Amino acid sequence: MMRHQPPQHPGTKRPGQTLVMFVLLTPALLGMVGLTIDGGLMLVTHRQTQNAADTAALAAAVDLMNGKTPAAAQSTAQTYVQTYNNMPNATTAPYVNIPPLTGPHSLASIGSTSNNYAEAIISYPFQTSFIQMLGVNSSQQVTARAVAGVEGGQVFLVE
């Protein structure tokens, strides 16, 4: 017995054509949207984090110049990051290393003079919106570093 076939609508002979194109192009489009929007926002976050690191290091160096203790300088730097730069989610202390742990102004490089320098390392979480659809981890982190210090009675951003 022949099975009754419903009448075909014109065009139903290629029902998967558009679907295949859509499936092939969607990852490319999502990748571009992800790179453009998520990448752009991540660059903005990195810029904010670098600004926060610069201000934190400079604030700590000003405290050092004014004779405050390293602990007080670290506390000031933390306030600059979390309050004045509006980054309450920046990773917890130590925001500031006095003296710096690495680089040409570290204890290993210049000895006790390094106590005049403050190193700020700020990490800030960043959540992607699109790129995770392609398997990329949505929880990213941006990090910025800055070193400031006192030289000849003046405060400089040195690294």
Add this chain to the structure above:
Amino acid sequence: MRPRSKRANRRGAFLLDAALTTSAFLALALGMVDLGTAVFQNHMVSEASRQVARIASVHGSLAPPGWNGGPWGTAAYSGAGNSTDTIPTTISNAGALTGLNPANVAILVEWPTGGNSAQNGDTVQVMVGTPWTPVYGSVFGSSYTLNATSIMPIAH
């Protein structure tokens, strides 16, 4: 000659519709991918110029002599991102050229005020450029150079 049926006419109309909409859809989708690549590259070039300027600003006259070649300038520097010179090597190590092909990146570092002293208020100007060749050359043109410039005061 047999007259064409209504169904055959409809199939022809569908094929024409499909050809038009598919080509329009493909053109839009590939154009978005093409322009998306350009926007992404432009973001990366802008960020690279900012980062290079930030690095150059702490390589003023007071920079420690043994650190990344000591003070940079005041003669203008021009080179490719993959050069083994001090400036491209330093900025590559700092990750400033992420997302770009260093071989295609042109870097120009200048000290417009003629000095590199923080006390004198000197500045450093960085221009980063990279070529962008659209896939849709017939629509967007054959080739462009994406440029970004940053100027920062010397910090140290």
